[in-house]
Amino acid sequence: MRPGFSAFRLLLAICCLLALVLNPQFGIAQDSVQQTPAPETAAPATPQTPQAAKDPADSPVLVFDGAIQGDGKATRFTMDFDRKTEFDSFFMDSPLRLVIDGPSMLFRFADAATLEPRGLVTFLRYGAIARERSRVVISLGHPARMVSRKTETIEEGKHYRLEVELEPVKQGEFTKMVAEQQRLVGTSGEVATIGDRVRPAPKEKGRITIVIDPGHGGIDGGAKGVHGTQEKDLTLQIARRLASEIGKRGAFDTRLTRSEDVFISLRERVAFSERNQADLVISIHADSLRQNWVRGATVYTLSRKASDNLAHEIAESENASDLLAGLDDAADDEALPDILADLTLRETTRFSRFFSSILVEKLDSDINLIKNPERSATFAVLKAPEIPSVLIELGYLSNPDDEKLMTDEEWQKAATARIADAVLKFFEPRLR
Ligand SMILES: [Zn+2]
Numbered sequence: 001m002r003p004g005f006s007a008f009r010l011l012l013a014i015c016c017l018l019a020l021v022l023n024p025q026f027g028i029a030q031d032s033v034q035q036t037p038a039p040e041t042a043a044p045a046t047p048q049t050p051q052a053a054k055d056p057a058d059s060p061v062l063v064f065d066g067a068i069q070g071d072g073k074a075t076r077f078t079m080d081f082d083r084k085t086e087f088d089s090f091f092m093d094s095p096l097r098l099v100i101d102g103p104s105m106l107f108r109f110a111d112a113a114t115l116e117p118r119g120l121v122t123f124l125r126y127g128a129i130a131r132e133r134s135r136v137v138i139s140l141g142h143p144a145r146m147v148s149r150k151t152e153t154i155e156e157g158k159h160y161r162l163e164v165e166l167e168p169v170k171q172g173e174f175t176k177m178v179a180e181q182q183r184l185v186g187t188s189g190e191v192a193t194i195g196d197r198v199r200p201a202p203k204e205k206g207r208i209t210i211v212i213d214p215g216h217g218g219i220d221g222g223a224k225g226v227h228g229t230q231e232k233d234l235t236l237q238i239a240r241r242l243a244s245e246i247g248k249r250g251a252f253d254t255r256l257t258r259s260e261d262v263f264i265s266l267r268e269r270v271a272f273s274e275r276n277q278a279d280l281v282i283s284i285h286a287d288s289l290r291q292n293w294v295r296g297a298t299v300y301t302l303s304r305k306a307s308d309n310l311a312h313e314i315a316e317s318e319n320a321s322d323l324l325a326g327l328d329d330a331a332d333d334e335a336l337p338d339i340l341a342d343l344t345l346r347e348t349t350r351f352s353r354f355f356s357s358i359l360v361e362k363l364d365s366d367i368n369l370i371k372n373p374e375r376s377a378t379f380a381v382l383k384a385p386e387i388p389s390v391l392i393e394l395g396y397l398s399n400p401d402d403e404k405l406m407t408d409e410e411w412q413k414a415a416t417a418r419i420a421d422a423v424l425k426f427f428e429p430r431l432r
Pocket of ligand 1: 215222231286318
């Protein structure tokens with residue numbers, strides 16, 4: 001035996017022990033229920049490599065200040081950040097938007113008041129759009145063009161400022177500009193979302209795959225409660241709990257469409273379920289309604305015609321997610337032809353409705369339900385032709401009592417346990 005070999009092994013063992021002791025993340029499951037949701041508008045976490053030392057260049061660009069100034073004739077948007085950064089920008093039509101894309105950014109604006117929409121700007125939205133990409137979407141009240149776009153060095157390189165000057169143009173000129181820009185660079189706002197890079201694990205025989213889809217994420221925060229709860233954080237928290245509850249009930253494998261605060265397009269959510277050969281899709285939401293007295297859990301399935309006005313309204317607002325994040329809906333229409341007429345889908349719909357009825361029955365024992373809790377509308381996220389899919393509004397963040405309930409740990413445990421019970425009952429004939 002070589003001398004020094006056991007000494008080397010001893011050293012290796014000590015190193016491993018040290019790594020275990022010093023690294024608090026070591027050994028914690030990625031989708032652990034105990035994880036707190038990512039903070040509002042936080043850029044997604046860098047890929048999980050707990051052992052690797054962090055290179056400061058890999059951390060997100062810190063955006064710490066910004067302003068919207070001017071009026072309808074000339075509007076200026078500025079954004080201050082901590083290091084030299086490259087941006088792309090392009091305009092989009094219907095709705096009118098200017099999209100600014102950059103690397104992963106952490107948005108911590110010092111004063112929200114300076115970013116109040118004014119002049120040509122009607123709304124500002126920002127956040128992660130993919131793992132290493134962030135986006136600012138500036139909604140416009142009138143067609144506009146960029147007079148200038150520059151990045152300046154402030155205080156000799158202490159920090160940097162992006163400055164965009166906008167002025168109004170006629171709709172015709174705007175339409176021409178957008179068409180030209182698409183011809184030159186092929187921008188449609190589409191970006192590779194996180195799921196594109198995740199290869200699904202091969203499906204094991206006898207196992208049932210449940211895709212859990214936490215609504216919204218990244219740049220799309222979803223609804224916001226009176227007490228400040230963001231829908232995207234709440235849905236992720238509940239999705240994690242649900243995965244763990246379903247996991248306790250036997251032959252199920254659960255997959256989350258997202259496990260961090262990142263934007264996923266509706267089309268990608270559907271594609272994710274198909275790639276993973278899901279047996280059931282459960283999309284989790286907690287939206288807002290104009291009618292703030294409306295409360296209680298609601299289960300939605302896909303239908304060509306909405307069951308009622310409320311269902312129609314919810315589907316409209318959900319389907320707008322991609323547009324608000326600066327994606328082109330034209331591309332979506334092509335990718336999702338009218339599959340509603342398809343026979344398979346009708347068969348799938350029957351299963352979706354059946355699951356919905358079991359779900360309502362199980363929830364009813366513990367959870368406050370809306371009047372007529374089974375509703376339907378044309379939800380883009382439920383359009384996987386072969387996979388039974390439901391969208392659950394666990395409550396409505398526009399109602400303060402619902403908000404209080406949904407953020408309560410005990411309530412979350414009860415709700416996710418009942419959903420998991422419904423999953424088990426739905427698949428019981430296959431498990432025997
Ligand atoms: Zn939602």
